[in-house]
Amino acid sequence: MSKAAELLQEKFPEEVVEVTEFRGETTITVKPGRIVDICKTLRDTPETSFKYLSMVAGLDYLPQSPRFGVVYNLYSHRNHNRVTLKTLLADDNSPAIDSVVPVWSTANWHEREAYDMMGIRFKGHPDLRRILMPADWVGHPQRKDYPLRGK
Amino acid sequence: MMNQLPILIILTFVKIMLVLVVFLTCIAYTVLMERKVLGFIQLRLGPNRVGPWGLLQPLADAIKLLFKEEFTPPGVNKVLFVLAPIITAVPAFLPLAAIPFASQILPDTLTIYGYKVDLAAAGLNQGVIADINVGLLYVFAMGSLSVYGAVLGGWASNNKYSLLGGLRLSAQMISYEMTLGLSVIGVLMLSGSLSLVKIVEAQKSMWFIFYQPLGFLLFLTAAFAECARTPFDLIECENELVAGYQTEYSSMKYGVFMMGEYGHILVASALATTLFLGGWQGPVLPPIVWFMGKTFALVFFFIWVRGTFPRFRFDQLMKLGWKVMLPLCLVNILFTGVIIQFLQR
Amino acid sequence: MNSRETLQRTETMLLNLGPSHPSTHGVLRVLLELDGELILRADPDIGYLHRGIEKMCEYRTYHRCMPLMNRLDYLAGEVNLFGFCLAMEKLLGIEVPKRAQYVRVMLAELTRIASHLFWLGTHGHDLGAMTPLFYAFREREKIMDLCEMVSGARMFPLYFRIGGLAADLPEGFIQAAWDFVKTFPEKHKDYHALLTKNQIWIERTKGVGVMSPEEVLDWGWSGPMARGSGVNWDLRRDNPYSSYEEFDFVVPLGKNGDTYDRYLVRMEEMLQANRIVRQALEKLADTEPGDIKAKDPRVSLPKKDAVYNDIAGLINHFKIIQEGIVPPKGEVYQCIEAPKGEMGFYIVSDGTPQPFRLKIRGPSFINLSAMDKLARGRLLADAIALIGTMDIVLADVDR
Numbered sequence: 001m002s003k004a005a006e007l008l009q010e011k012f013p014e015e016v017v018e019v020t021e022f023r024g025e026t027t028i029t030v031k032p033g034r035i036v037d038i039c040k041t042l043r044d045t046p047e048t049s050f051k052y053l054s055m056v057a058g059l060d061y062l063p064q065s066p067r068f069g070v071v072y073n074l075y076s077h078r079n080h081n082r083v084t085l086k087t088l089l090a091d092d093n094s095p096a097i098d099s100v101v102p103v104w105s106t107a108n109w110h111e112r113e114a115y116d117m118m119g120i121r122f123k124g125h126p127d128l129r130r131i132l133m134p135a136d137w138v139g140h141p142q143r144k145d146y147p148l149r150g151k
Numbered sequence: 152m153m154n155q156l157p158i159l160i161i162l163t164f165v166k167i168m169l170v171l172v173v174f175l176t177c178i179a180y181t182v183l184m185e186r187k188v189l190g191f192i193q194l195r196l197g198p199n200r201v202g203p204w205g206l207l208q209p210l211a212d213a214i215k216l217l218f219k220e221e222f223t224p225p226g227v228n229k230v231l232f233v234l235a236p237i238i239t240a241v242p243a244f245l246p247l248a249a250i251p252f253a254s255q256i257l258p259d260t261l262t263i264y265g266y267k268v269d270l271a272a273a274g275l276n277q278g279v280i281a282d283i284n285v286g287l288l289y290v291f292a293m294g295s296l297s298v299y300g301a302v303l304g305g306w307a308s309n310n311k312y313s314l315l316g317g318l319r320l321s322a323q324m325i326s327y328e329m330t331l332g333l334s335v336i337g338v339l340m341l342s343g344s345l346s347l348v349k350i351v352e353a354q355k356s357m358w359f360i361f362y363q364p365l366g367f368l369l370f371l372t373a374a375f376a377e378c379a380r381t382p383f384d385l386i387e388c389e390n391e392l393v394a395g396y397q398t399e400y401s402s403m404k405y406g407v408f409m410m411g412e413y414g415h416i417l418v419a420s421a422l423a424t425t426l427f428l429g430g431w432q433g434p435v436l437p438p439i440v441w442f443m444g445k446t447f448a449l450v451f452f453f454i455w456v457r458g459t460f461p462r463f464r465f466d467q468l469m470k471l472g473w474k475v476m477l478p479l480c481l482v483n484i485l486f487t488g489v490i491i492q493f494l495q496r
Numbered sequence: 497m498n499s500r501e502t503l504q505r506t507e508t509m510l511l512n513l514g515p516s517h518p519s520t521h522g523v524l525r526v527l528l529e530l531d532g533e534l535i536l537r538a539d540p541d542i543g544y545l546h547r548g549i550e551k552m553c554e555y556r557t558y559h560r561c562m563p564l565m566n567r568l569d570y571l572a573g574e575v576n577l578f579g580f581c582l583a584m585e586k587l588l589g590i591e592v593p594k595r596a597q598y599v600r601v602m603l604a605e606l607t608r609i610a611s612h613l614f615w616l617g618t619h620g621h622d623l624g625a626m627t628p629l630f631y632a633f634r635e636r637e638k639i640m641d642l643c644e645m646v647s648g649a650r651m652f653p654l655y656f657r658i659g660g661l662a663a664d665l666p667e668g669f670i671q672a673a674w675d676f677v678k679t680f681p682e683k684h685k686d687y688h689a690l691l692t693k694n695q696i697w698i699e700r701t702k703g704v705g706v707m708s709p710e711e712v713l714d715w716g717w718s719g720p721m722a723r724g725s726g727v728n729w730d731l732r733r734d735n736p737y738s739s740y741e742e743f744d745f746v747v748p749l750g751k752n753g754d755t756y757d758r759y760l761v762r763m764e765e766m767l768q769a770n771r772i773v774r775q776a777l778e779k780l781a782d783t784e785p786g787d788i789k790a791k792d793p794r795v796s797l798p799k800k801d802a803v804y805n806d807i808a809g810l811i812n813h814f815k816i817i818q819e820g821i822v823p824p825k826g827e828v829y830q831c832i833e834a835p836k837g838e839m840g841f842y843i844v845s846d847g848t849p850q851p852f853r854l855k856i857r858g859p860s861f862i863n864l865s866a867m868d869k870l871a872r873g874r875l876l877a878d879a880i881a882l883i884g885t886m887d888i889v890l891a892d893v894d895r
Contacts, residue, residue, distance in 0.1 A: 022826045105715050
């Protein structure tokens, strides 16, 4: 098991839902409630030192519930390894999670994109506007119930 | 003597027209030369479709500009918008009146239909339209007038890019006119006259560039800034301000701006030739060839620099103008004065 | 308000830089709040080139996603495809033959040179030097010719396949590539001669857009942008893929993290890429021609002989063509060192022939997000320099 998973299981035992390994990649599924603390811990603990956020992606598992998820891919320049954090959001109608912009500034645009495309609200985001779609666009194009073309 | 007056007026008019036509042709071919030389520098061919070696390209350009839609965007100050290109272009032509292009082009007297016309009386035999005794002042005065056209054009266009271009231009011109004026003081000290003909004649034995190398460098740099050429082309740099004060101009209004701009380059080159490179003087070849050759060598230098240098930033341009060039000008004047005093003793 | 206050009232100016502007490298729109020429706020407004590639991919088989990948960073089409194929191969758990790996490395590095050349030309042009553009395009043209040789296309070569390559290298390619590799270092000196020691160029780029190494990590910068600040990180070296560990190259690093250092880093990267191409060409000589596709029935079409004479072969062929490539359930993230930085593909597969979710991490998108931070308090001309040094491609930003 990777260092990151061990660390999280030690520090946030009730937050870690599942740790999976696939093709040499570690994915840690955590509860959304304390995501900022978890990210801060992963960033600041010297053994893990995930100081770099590669990407934030929104996910939509439509028929299932909970429907929405957010994925964080972290990279450590010290150990040259990656870890994927995954959370599933409880509320299907107005999904929301705490913003990780205080942890990594780069999350700003990633989260704006996830908000624009998936309609996931990031609480505490400094500037949560649409980024790719026009400001007056209705709907969130990358949701699974949004048609590919036309209406 | 009285009955000579109409003939003299007609002849003067013809002379002015001739000079103007030659000058306009030169402008057109300066544009072609720029495109050809830039093409050569940049591994391209340049215009080569219209006529042999693209020699008729200026004609095609002119026709194209004339037939383009004359578009006046809404919200502009119409009077100033139309006036601006003219204010830019006309003062660019006017300095030509005082710049001598040859020593003597006609004999002192001419017999036309039995009338003996005294050409020397009106200076018609000289290779200059008007040999005024404040020639250099006149040239500088006219040269700085054209700034107003660009500033007005930038303001009247009701476009933010144009406005920024106009603002940059006014600041740039104020800074560099100082240098331009002060850089030639050394020449004036050497020649002892403001008349351009006298200045050329004073260079009979030695061109002033050898006495005033620093002055020449400063003059040329300031001339680049005055003509808003790379690396000082901040007022119309497409990468920042789209086209600066010309952004909203189209068709022949744009063409007139362009004429003014290239006219400026030619006048600046001609002036530099006159002040520093001995004007029309030179062995073997006729004076006019020497004059044109030197002028176009400088025009080539203008183009060469454009093909080589990046562009200054605005604050760097101002710093260069006030903190480097102006002190250097003063130093140059001081040294020239000291040396002249020393030699006279 | 009395009259004196009216006279002293100052207003800031909102300037709409783009979406059609000579130096926004596509359709970038930056809303600038200016005080004179001083930038108070810069708000990049993107999305003018948003085509919804991520969404479109969810409705296509993996194979049919590939032409879309080319359209991400269209200055380095081959590299995007490279990343996508690697991600798919990771998801499928297949190994690509060495020959195919070397060819991929070679083309990726050639594309890196082409992309950096384009950057050099446009960056120079943004700052007023128009000549480097034409010199850079002279060599880029040769790389485009090489791309055309392998795939028939210049901008959007579709030469890589999931599991290998579409075909072996065409006749004459090796020779043409050698010609390029041998002449390039000489030509590279021209670029240095044009800009590197030019005082105006140095003044325009030194101290502009400075990022400290900590800020680089915080803002998620990668590739030459990070290395310009001295962050010693290159995915090719630190997380090698496609046999990069067999190649010998130096990762150039900057010191001050300004535009000039990033310029030097990219200039050196071109030479290093050229070295890698040279090594790849040498290594290719030792591999067996034709060995370009993984021997995996899920991705590789069977031999024609087997299709015509063998029922298993026929079914295999039919399944790949009709149904597409079916990876197992799972999710992978694979990133590569694209010319502009870390290009990542996050693929979520639900065991069907279409991706359930495909997230593309474009380097330009991330690099551009620091625009406001860098542009504040600078002059308008610096904003142009910043757009140039970020080396953004709007197709990659907007996806």
